[in-house]
Amino acid sequence: MRTFLGRPLSIFALLCLCASPILATLTACHSTSAPNWRAEREIGTGLLDDAPPPPPRRGPTPEVPRYRSLSAGLLHTCALDETGQIYCWGVDSMGVTRAPLDEFVSLDSGHFHACALTKRGTIRCWGANQAGQTNVPDGEDFVELSAGAAHTCALDRHGAIHCWGADVRGQSSPPDDDFTALSTGASHTCALLRTGQISCWGANSSGQASPPDGHFTALAAGSLHTCALQRQGSIRCWGHDDHDRLNAPDRDDFVALSAGVAHTCALTRHGAIHCWGADDDGRSPSEDGPFLAISAGGRHTCAVDHDGLIHCWGDSSLIDSLRGRVR
DSSP states (O other): OOOOSSOSSOHHHHHHTTOSTTTTTOOOOOOOOOOSOOOOEEESSOOOTTSOOOOOOSSOOOSSOOEEEEEEOSSEEEEEETTSOEEEEEOOGGGTTOOOOSOEEEEEEOSSEEEEEETTSOEEEEEOOTTSTTOOOSOSOEEEEEEOSSEEEEEETTSOEEEEEOOTTSTTOOOSSOEEEEEEOSSEEEEEETTSOEEEEEOOTTSTTOOOSSOEEEEEEOSSEEEEEETTSOEEEEEOOGGGTTOOOSOSOEEEEEEOSSEEEEEETTSOEEEEEOOTTSOSOOBOOOEEEEEEOSSEEEEEETTSOEEEEEOHHHHTTSSEEEO
């Protein structure tokens, strides 16, 4: 998780040298380098210069696409526009920035893969597949999905969870219960029961899969930590506490949250962003907004504002390759 800023041995060199088992299957590393300054961008097409062209649109093509949601991965980000098309940018490891054409309603990014839910209730995945994390099961009744480091889970309309991909720690072996939401971390998975309690499975070396008692409405799993939104609007976190990643702001007006590798961000009912955890590269902003959606990634954070534009903060190597203008 080191910045890649044109030094003799960048993270791209590390990726291509296969520094860990998860990275051992990477065969392509594409991006641009930039000096290490905090940056914020408004994304135009949301594509790298060397990425495939945008998918064809029905009707008039706006000069700047309007986005409604997004998901930040380890070294990439994907966004869903108002027509149901997905655009991705960042490091194109194993084709993770090359989203397929379809009519999508939601999406989620893992470390080096991404998946999206179609309007028909099916799931399509792309990117790295060394553990089978893009081998989607058959079915047309899915309502939600979440992509982890090398595994993916989805919730069907009956409240059952289906997982595929890496299962060394049991992260892809969900219990048989009645769930309403889910979130996948690096090697663990947590889900919200219909009762409002949380059930987790998989790796638990730092307590990331040991949720507290309580009644929750949403949750977000990071690499070694997990956070959840309580009914009164406050947030509780558990797991590994380096960089104060468990130190959620003491307030009760949150409505949504997103966990990155070592930081977490949340939206208030007024659309303001509050982040905590690792911030050595500016990935954890506090911004008034108003914003509609937020996603925390590896070393960056992105959000959608009320005009459908995307703003990103953090590692400038992931931001400076975007088409758009510096604010």
